[in-house]
Amino acid sequence: MKNQPIKLSLLAACCSVAFGANAASTLFTNVDVFNGKDNKLYKNHHVLVVDNLISEVSASPIDAGDATVIDGKGKTLMPGLIEGHGHLLMNGGTLNDHENNRTIEELAARSTVMANAAFQSGFTTWRDAGGLNTGLRKTIDAGLLVGPRLYTSGAFLGPTGSHADFSNLTTLNQHINGMQTSMGRSNVSVNTDSIAEIKSAARLNFKQGNSQIKIMSSGGVASSFDPWQLNAMSAEEIAAAVEIADAYGSYVMSHAYSKKAIMRNLDAGVKSIEHGFMFDGEIAKKMKEKGAYITTNMTAFSPYLATIPAINDNPVSKLKAESAQKAFKDYIKNVNEYQPKWGYHTDCVGGLEACIKQTDHTIYLAGKEFGNFFALKGLTSVNGELVKLSGVMDPYPQAALGVVEKGAFADLLLVDGNPLEDLSVIGANEKWFDAEPRDVALDTIKVIMKDGKVYKNTL
Numbered sequence: 001m002k003n004q005p006i007k008l009s010l011l012a013a014c015c016s017v018a019f020g021a022n023a024a025s026t027l028f029t030n031v032d033v034f035n036g037k038d039n040k041l042y043k044n045h046h047v048l049v050v051d052n053l054i055s056e057v058s059a060s061p062i063d064a065g066d067a068t069v070i071d072g073k074g075k076t077l078m079p080g081l082i083e084g085h086g087h088l089l090m091n092g093g094t095l096n097d098h099e100n101n102r103t104i105e106e107l108a109a110r111s112t113v114m115a116n117a118a119f120q121s122g123f124t125t126w127r128d129a130g131g132l133n134t135g136l137r138k139t140i141d142a143g144l145l146v147g148p149r150l151y152t153s154g155a156f157l158g159p160t161g162s163h164a165d166f167s168n169l170t171t172l173n174q175h176i177n178g179m180q181t182s183m184g185r186s187n188v189s190v191n192t193d194s195i196a197e198i199k200s201a202a203r204l205n206f207k208q209g210n211s212q213i214k215i216m217s218s219g220g221v222a223s224s225f226d227p228w229q230l231n232a233m234s235a236e237e238i239a240a241a242v243e244i245a246d247a248y249g250s251y252v253m254s255h256a257y258s259k260k261a262i263m264r265n266l267d268a269g270v271k272s273i274e275h276g277f278m279f280d281g282e283i284a285k286k287m288k289e290k291g292a293y294i295t296t297n298m299t300a301f302s303p304y305l306a307t308i309p310a311i312n313d314n315p316v317s318k319l320k321a322e323s324a325q326k327a328f329k330d331y332i333k334n335v336n337e338y339q340p341k342w343g344y345h346t347d348c349v350g351g352l353e354a355c356i357k358q359t360d361h362t363i364y365l366a367g368k369e370f371g372n373f374f375a376l377k378g379l380t381s382v383n384g385e386l387v388k389l390s391g392v393m394d395p396y397p398q399a400a401l402g403v404v405e406k407g408a409f410a411d412l413l414l415v416d417g418n419p420l421e422d423l424s425v426i427g428a429n430e431k432w433f434d435a436e437p438r439d440v441a442l443d444t445i446k447v448i449m450k451d452g453k454v455y456k457n458t459l
Helices: 004-021 095-101 104-120 135-141 195-207 235-247 259-268 281-290 315-327 331-338 352-370 372-379 381-393
Strands: 025-033 042-050 053-058 068-071 076-079 081-086 123-128 149-151 156-158 189-191 213-216 252-256 272-275 293-295 412-415 445-450 453-457
Touching: 025 412, 068 453, 081 372, 081 381, 104 123, 104 135, 104 352, 104 445, 123 381, 135 149, 156 195, 195 213, 195 235, 213 235, 235 252, 235 259, 252 259, 259 272, 259 281, 281 331, 293 381, 331 352, 352 372, 372 381
Parallel strands: 025 068, 025 076, 081 123, 123 149, 156 189, 156 213, 213 252, 252 272, 272 293
Antiparallel strands: 025 042, 042 053, 076 412, 412 445, 445 453
8 A cells, every 4th residue: 555645645635626516406316225224225216415415315307407417327325334433543553552652643643544534435424432532523524624524522431440541550640640641631531530530521521522422331352451341430430421411412332341331331321332242132121221222343253353453462452352252252143133223333443554454344244244234224324323312412413314315414425336235335345454455445436425515426
């Protein structure tokens, strides 16, 4: 990928033209529509976009006056993809690398490249699951950079020694000596060791305009100090985060592995379980009762898992990954049996090429284990519902996302093929780190539209 910087700059240059070059109306003709909800293509349809919304979806020709016409030539029109759990700012290597070797301006600059790459791969909306604040979103929305709609969480919140703790073994106690970590000073990850601290940090995240709160209520694999079995936050601490989110009309998403942690979160009012590897029938029943969602990084079930630098380069993480994979063996069976509201989730922490490969492999795994339709719903309509849980903190409250239907945002892809039959048209790849490097843009995605504006058209 030696010519990658040139390709990125060319894409950015051509995309910048889109901000002023589109007509108020666009008519897609002769397209097969995957609407994000139904396990079928609506053949030979026509879709009218007026300003930034879908105005009409019809099996009959639409008289759209002087609208710009895009002849789909029988290709598939579908919703833009939605990342349910990503980390645009976490683009270094291991978590220790982020803390010790990467300045915030380096991570921020790289996040713009990551956002553009995600967009060119078809992700028109991105829920950032911790670390990223609102600056990138505001810059994209102002038309200065190209990228997806962003639903940001601000700083990760979790206690000392949890999955939110980026400090070194020798780092002084922040509660005695003041903020000691680079990631804490930049509001990327904050150690909250009391109910008062949780509430204060959550309020600051919302003050900055973030959409939802991300807590680390159990241990993880990529971090150094916490066993994945750790139940890091008490019921009262989780409830404190939920209390603040409720006050702002939003919700809490929670990193939770063990069944005890998951049930504790659901009982406290958490609406989005992240990872949730111990998912079973009892959890499914509780999720339905509470109206909750689950998003899971399917690479946890890949034989390639131990080759991720953030895990393989850390002996502690490598051992944790091995034990976790054994403990999570029933997850896929249980999801197929109980069919929860499941959102797609990549969770890449790394550089550009690595995250492109991880995304492609994750899409493949979701289709392989759950079927293409279930995976596609997770990539579109289910994640569209999930981001809208942010309520009054929603930065894009005017319309629905993740669907092709009247009144929804016109965030659309025209792809060469049928994703219900072949997920490779949106990038799916059986290989992971041994995959051949690909261009940032997918050739099979012929048109990318966001908010009614065409950013790519290679028909």
